[in-house]
Each structure stands twice: as C-alpha cells, then as structure tokens.
Amino acid sequence: MADELTFPSDIYALQSQLRLHGLDPSAHLVQVKSRDGKFLEEDDIIAEMNEDIAMIVLPTVLYRSGQILDMERLTKEAHARGIMVGFDACHSVGVIPHLFDNWEVDFAFWCNYKHLNGGPGCVAGLYVNRKHFARKPGLAGWFGSRKDKQFDMEHTFTQANSAGAFQIGTPHILSMAPLLGSLEMFAEAGIEHIRKKSLRLTQYLMDLIQSELMGYGFEIGSPRHEAKRGGHIILEHPEAARICKALKQEAIIPDYREPDMIRLAPVALYTSFQEVYETVKVLKKIMDGRLYENYENKRGIIA
Amino acid sequence: MGRGRDLQVKNSGLEGSGENMDINNFMSTKEYAKTLDQEDPLVSYREEFYLNPGMIYMDGNSLGLLSKRAEKSLMKSLEDWKKYAIDGWTEGAEPWFYFSERLGELSAPLVGALADEVIMGGSTTANLHQLAATFLNRELAGIRFWRMN
Numbered sequence: 001m002a003d004e005l006t007f008p009s010d011i012y013a014l015q016s017q018l019r020l021h022g023l024d025p026s027a028h029l030v031q032v033k034s035r036d037g038k039f040l041e042e043d044d045i046i047a048e049m050n051e052d053i054a055m056i057v058l059p060t061v062l063y064r065s066g067q068i069l070d071m072e073r074l075t076k077e078a079h080a081r082g083i084m085v086g087f088d089a090c091h092s093v094g095v096i097p098h099l100f101d102n103w104e105v106d107f108a109f110w111c112n113y114k115h116l117n118g119g120p121g122c123v124a125g126l127y128v129n130r131k132h133f134a135r136k137p138g139l140a141g142w143f144g145s146r147k148d149k150q151f152d153m154e155h156t157f158t159q160a161n162s163a164g165a166f167q168i169g170t171p172h173i174l175s176m177a178p179l180l181g182s183l184e185m186f187a188e189a190g191i192e193h194i195r196k197k198s199l200r201l202t203q204y205l206m207d208l209i210q211s212e213l214m215g216y217g218f219e220i221g222s223p224r225h226e227a228k229r230g231g232h233i234i235l236e237h238p239e240a241a242r243i244c245k246a247l248k249q250e251a252i253i254p255d256y257r258e259p260d261m262i263r264l265a266p267v268a269l270y271t272s273f274q275e276v277y278e279t280v281k282v283l284k285k286i287m288d289g290r291l292y293e294n295y296e297n298k299r300g301i302i303a
Numbered sequence: 304m305g306r307g308r309d310l311q312v313k314n315s316g317l318e319g320s321g322e323n324m325d326i327n328n329f330m331s332t333k334e335y336a337k338t339l340d341q342e343d344p345l346v347s348y349r350e351e352f353y354l355n356p357g358m359i360y361m362d363g364n365s366l367g368l369l370s371k372r373a374e375k376s377l378m379k380s381l382e383d384w385k386k387y388a389i390d391g392w393t394e395g396a397e398p399w400f401y402f403s404e405r406l407g408e409l410s411a412p413l414v415g416a417l418a419d420e421v422i423m424g425g426s427t428t429a430n431l432h433q434l435a436a437t438f439l440n441r442e443l444a445g446i447r448f449w450r451m452n
C-alpha cells in the first residue's frame with residue numbers, strides 16, 4: 001500500500017517489485033486517496049489497513065504540500081494488524097526530528113542531496129530496525145557481508161548483523177564524502193534547533209504572504225499547524241509556472257511543481273529572514289507589474 | 304502593511320491557524336526581518352555555505368547548497384586517493400571500507416535510530432527496491448497477497 005500523492009519513483013519501484021512476484025500492480029498496489037489532492041488523512045490510511053495489506057510505504061513529509069504524516073500512529077496501527085511499515089524520508093531528514101527506533105518503524109530510506117547538502121547524486125540513506133537484521137537482503141551483494149568475512153571470498157554469504165547487510169557493491173566514495181563535513185554541522189547545530197528555526201522561517205513566510213500578497217489569487221497549500229508542517233511552503237497560483245520564471249529572472253530560485261505550485265524552502269542553516277522578506281517583496285513586484293506575462297506558463301524540462 | 308493574521312489569502316491548510324508560533328509580534332517591515340536575523344542562534348552557519356551574491360536560494364529541498372565543510376571532506380577523500388591509492392580502503396583520513404557505516408552512525412541521530420540501524424549507500428529509489436525486495440516476499444510478509452489472487 002502507498003498513497004496517491006507520493007513521489008512517482010516510489011510508485012514505479014513498488015509496481016515493478018510486484019511484477020517480479022508475478023502480481024499485477026493495478027490489482028495489488030493499493031493507493032490511499034487524498035480528499036483534496038493536497039493532504040492525506042491518517043484516518044483514511046488506517047481505514048485501508050486490512051488483512052490484504054502486507055506492506056506500507058508512505059512519505060514522512062509530502063513532497064508537494066509539505067504535510068507531515070503521523071508516523072508513530074501509522075506505525076502502531078499497521079503493526080496492530082501485522083503489517084510492515086516503511087517511510088520515504090526525503091523531505092524530512094535534516095528538517096524535523098524522527099524517532100524511528102522508538103516508534104519501531106520497520107524500514108526507511110531517504111536522499112542526502114536535499115536538506116543534508118550532500119551534493120548532486122549524493123548516496124542515499126537506509127534504515128532497518130534491529131529486529132530485522134537477520135532478514136536476508138532481497139538484493140544481496142558482497143558489501144553486505146560481515147566486515148571480517150567479506151574478503152574470505154566464500155560463496156556462502158555471511159551477512160553483517162546491522163543495516164550494513166543491505167548494501168550491495170562497492171560504495172560510491174566520492175558521492176558520499178561531502179556528507180561527512182555536512183553531518184558534522186547538523187550534529188553541532190542540533191536537529192531541535194534546526195527544526196525550531198525552520199518553523200520560524202516558514203511561519204514568517206506565511207505571515208508575509210498573508211499580509212502582502214492578498215488579492216493576487218494565491219493560495220497557501222501547506223499545513224498551517226506546526227505539528228503538520230515540514231520545511232517548505234507551497235504557494236498555489238494558476239500562473240505558477242511563469243511566476244517561477246519571473247522569480248528566477250530576479251535571482252530568486254524557487255521550485256515549480258505541477259500543476260500550479262510554487263515551492264519555497266527557506267533552509268534553517270543558510271536562509272535568512274531578510275531573504276524571506278525579499279522573496280515576498282519581489283513576488284509582490286512581479287504580481288503588481290504583471291512581469292510573469294513576459295513568459296509562457298509552461299515549465300522547462302525540470303522546473 | 305499590518306498584522307498578517309487575517310486570512311485574506313485563501314487558506315487550504317489543515318487544522319489550526321498557526322497561532323501557536325513564537326513569532327507573534329509579526330510585522331511586515333524590513334526592520335522586523337533584520338531583528339529576526341539578529342535573534343537567530345544559527346545565523347553563523349550561513350557563512351559556512353557558498354551563497355551566490357545577489358541570489359536568494361529557495362530550492363534547498365531539491366538540491367542543498369555546498370558548504371565549506373562538505374567541500375573539505377570531499378577533498379580529503381580525493382587526497383587519500385592521491386596518496387594511498389588502493390590502501391585508501393583501510394588508511395587515510397576516512398578509510399573507505401568503513402565509510403558507509405561511519406556515515407550511517409553519524410546520520411542515526413537525525414532519524415532517531417541506533418548507530419547500526421542506518422547505512423549510507425545506493426540511491427533513494429534503489430534503496431526502496433532493496434527494502435521492498437527484502438520485506439515483500441512470501442515467507443516474510445506472510446501469505447497475505449497470495450490470498451488476494
């Protein structure tokens with residue numbers, strides 16, 4: 001089971017895994033529906049947890065609206081029904097604290113090139129709860145071996161007694177090396193402090209939007225409530241694609257997401273409140289001067 | 304310019320009005336933004352990043368910016384390659400043979416995991432493939448999805 005708002009790559013992966021089992025994804029992958037196309041209700045997810053569900057993969061934070069799912073509650077409910085739960089933590093790692101072990105989340109994965117600043121194509125993260133260390137990796141390789149056994153070169157796989165067992169081949173050293181320096185900063189600053197500033201930044205951004213951008217047809221597409229709000233804000237507008245182009249022209253780098261979303265992520269470690277102020281001021285200028293009309297309302301290849 | 308609490312912009316957010324923030328003296332002035340920066344305990348980290356002058360980067364959740372410390376640790380691994388060649392796997396600033404485990408250990412607090420529950424490697428989608436291949440199988444996931452046939 002997954003949800004209908006999740007990142008497409010996760011769905012493709014799950015569909016192909018089902019196919020490898022000889023199962024038709026259109027019948028065997030359940031995608032929980034969103035009531036409004038933006039948010040998910042935990043109650044709706046739980047309502048779908050029936051005896052036909054074997055495994056659930058959900059985002060920690062939705063990549064568009066930025067909604068945080070109640071991971072603890074969902075994990076508890078799934079386990080009560082004997083279902084495995086895993087999370088895609090791409091948009092939450094480095095922004096909000098997590099308690100995966102405490103909540104007994106079965107597994108999780110995430111990228112390190114977003115909030116963790118590991119660089120383009122940085123290697124990813126993988127978490128497996130201790131109680132699953134004895135499981136055989138579905139995709140095994142020699143780097144999943146016990147360190148002292150790996151170079152024995154035996155044809156019997158002796159897996160590491162850790163999440164390391166789920167490694168496959170030789171690690172991409174140069175694509176992970178930047179993380180070392182970056183993680184040091186997270187340890188030093190403390191994730192609680194980072195979360196606190198991130199909330200202040202997003203709250204400030206929303207306050208400014210409300211005070212300065214009224215009457216231009218914008219809609220805030222992110223949760224107002226702190227406990228539900230991740231590290232970015234979605235601003236919806238029918239002209240979003242070309243408003244983003246106009247912003248770029250003004251040296252402000254937003255992100256456009258289909259079909260009508262401007263995604264703004266003020267980052268705790270390097271975005272200043274004055275930059276947030278400036279961003280909204282420029283948005284106002286773009287709307288007042290209809291500067292977006294100089295562009296086509298279509299995205300480029302990426303954004 | 305005034306207080307921004309009136310919901311003039313249509314708000315489709317979930318419950319709550321965001322009133323629970325500690326920024327409750329909101330003012331839409333530039334001075335207020337400056338005050339917030341002055342009060343920011345993390346402000347010094349900004350200097351550790353390569354920021355393009357004149358550019359405001361609001362896309363850190365697609366690709367985060369390069370920090371000087373990240374650059375330095377990358378250069379160290381390059382130096383180790385230069386100096387130790389094959390022996391870089393076990394020698395040097397950060398022996399490569401244990402690098403994934405080491406980064407896993409350092410990331411564990413960010414996800415609330417034990418040090419050995421996290422490993423760095425592969426890519427996001429590839430890791431999901433690994434996990435789905437591990438957790439979705441007949442013996443381990445039970446007989447559930449076969450029953451649906």
Ligand SMILES: Cc1ncc(COP(=O)(O)O)c(C=O)c1O
Pocket residue numbers: 007009010059063088090091111124426427428429
């Ligand atoms: C939520 C989410 N999941 C998965 C992915 C895919 O990650 P990768 O391309 O590193 O496999 C992304 C990429 O942006 C993402 O945002």
